[in-house]
Amino acid sequence: MRRRSTTAIAILAMAVVVSSAVAQTPTPAAPSAPANLVLADPNLSPAGVRAMAANCAGCHGTNGKSAGGAISGLAGMDREYFAEQMRLFRAGRRESTVMRQIARGFSEAEFAALGAFFAAQKK
Numbered sequence: 001m002r003r004r005s006t007t008a009i010a011i012l013a014m015a016v017v018v019s020s021a022v023a024q025t026p027t028p029a030a031p032s033a034p035a036n037l038v039l040a041d042p043n044l045s046p047a048g049v050r051a052m053a054a055n056c057a058g059c060h061g062t063n064g065k066s067a068g069g070a071i072s073g074l075a076g077m078d079r080e081y082f083a084e085q086m087r088l089f090r091a092g093r094r095e096s097t098v099m100r101q102i103a104r105g106f107s108e109a110e111f112a113a114l115g116a117f118f119a120a121q122k123k
Ligand code: HEC
Pocket: 052, 053, 055, 056, 057, 058, 059, 060, 071, 072, 074, 082, 085, 086, 095, 096, 097, 098, 099, 100, 102, 114
């Protein structure tokens, strides 16, 4: 009886070793995403647009509402005009102190999203 149970434990231990070895064999890499998969740009989500617009608040006021300083507000600005000014800044075709550098950090889709955001803000 005693000897039998020892054998049973030994067999059990071997089974555990074998099964853990099987579990450790590397699983094949997950198939990579198809090349044509287009992932949503997090910057273009509503929260992402608000976060981008927050980068402008220090100079153009919260939500583009000018605090009345020398720098114009962006709230209520026509979205087409907005996007065009951003393109001009980015291309260096509109004179600027800081805006060229800032505009270079954004894509055309982001200009459009920011333009829609500021156009919707009250002046
Ligand atoms: C450090 C201050 C600063 C920050 C931050 C800033 N701007 Fe400006 N912005 C300016 C200044 C100054 C001008 C005037 C042009 C110049 O000198 O660069 C301007 C001009 C503009 C204009 C043209 C306004 C008009 O009436 O024609 C737009 C549009 C604009 N900024 C958009 C933005 C956006 C969008 C952001 C955020 C992504 C931003 N700015 C962040 C300082 C800033």
